Amino acid sequence: ARLAIQAAHEAVAAAGRIVVLSGAGMSSESGIPTFRDAQTGLWARFDPMQLASTEGFRSDPRLVWDWYAERRAGVRAAVPNAGHLALARFAAARPGRLQIITQNVDDLHQRAGSPDVIRLHGDILQSRWLDPCRAPEPCDPATAEPERPPHCTQCGNLLRPAVVWFGEQLPPDALTRAESLARQCDLMLVVGTSGTVYPAAGLASLARDAGAMVLIVNPHASDLDAVAHQCLRGTAAAVLPLLFGD
Numbered sequence: 001a002r003l004a005i006q007a008a009h010e011a012v013a014a015a016g017r018i019v020v021l022s023g024a025g026m027s028s029e030s031g032i033p034t035f036r037d038a039q040t041g042l043w044a045r046f047d048p049m050q051l052a053s054t055e056g057f058r059s060d061p062r063l064v065w066d067w068y069a070e071r072r073a074g075v076r077a078a079v080p081n082a083g084h085l086a087l088a089r090f091a092a093a094r095p096g097r098l099q100i101i102t103q104n105v106d107d108l109h110q111r112a113g114s115p116d117v118i119r120l121h122g123d124i125l126q127s128r129w130l131d132p133c134r135a136p137e138p139c140d141p142a143t144a145e146p147e148r149p150p151h152c153t154q155c156g157n158l159l160r161p162a163v164v165w166f167g168e169q170l171p172p173d174a175l176t177r178a179e180s181l182a183r184q185c186d187l188m189l190v191v192g193t194s195g196t197v198y199p200a201a202g203l204a205s206l207a208r209d210a211g212a213m214v215l216i217v218n219p220h221a222s223d224l225d226a227v228a229h230q231c232l233r234g235t236a237a238a239v240l241p242l243l244f245g246d
């Protein structure tokens with residue numbers, strides 16, 4: 001494993017344009033639960049269709065809001081781990097060479113100091129209207145009645161977390177930009193994702209097909225292992241400082 005780490009460190013040092021695709025495992029060592037890890041993953045304990053879909057929200061907005069309020073508190077209590085910090089430091093020392101694309105809805109990459117993070121699945125700390133606001137003067141989400149579920153007192157519109165739910169489109173500009181960067185990079189580092197959710201998971205093949213080296217950092221096997229040139233079996237906080245440290 002040490003030899004693999006050494007080779008990967010050299011590949012990082014030699015790469016001109018690096019794209020990192022991060023998933024929930026990136027924040028696991030910061031205390032934020034992943035989705036599909038056995039026992040500890042959120043989807044082992046909750047029903048994703050009930051809590052992370054538009055239908056689920058419309059059928060019980062109060063339940064979904066209570067769940068997101070709990071997750072928001074967890075995100076606010078979390079701190080960036082050594083993996084987030086290693087990426088931020090590397091990017092600060094080498095402007096323009098490292099771009100982070102994340103599936104995560106927490107703000108830990110940003111709080112670690114990574115400047116321009118592409119967020120494919122939204123931001124759990126932000127809210128937006130469930131339906132387009134039909135008022136002549138669009139109502140401001142910040143004025144929503146805070147009680148559960150938060151809603152607009154003028155048009156009754158419900159407020160929802162600004163995250164991408166199952167079956168919903170990703171923010172088009174984020175996805176377009178991510179696909180373009182995946183096609184142009186020399187190295188893609190895929191860290192902390194099971195690689196089961198598309199189109200995010202498809203970015204690894206885009207990079208590989210365009211000639212990039214694809215590395216995975218994950219303590220377990222993932223659905224993207226076959227796409228990678230090398231899989232480093234370790235955690236984000238343990239391995240990233242070895243790859244991106246000086």
Ligand code: APR
Binds near residue numbers: 034035192195197
């Ligand atoms: N370091 C690195 N990887 C880790 C760590 C760690 N400390 N701990 C767990 N992992 C790995 C697991 O082995 C797993 O492969 O992180 C991955 C987490 O996978 P998921 O829980 O499926 O999370 P993710 O891949 O980000 O899910 C993608 O699915 O639920 C939706 O929209 C949600 O963005 C999410 C998407």
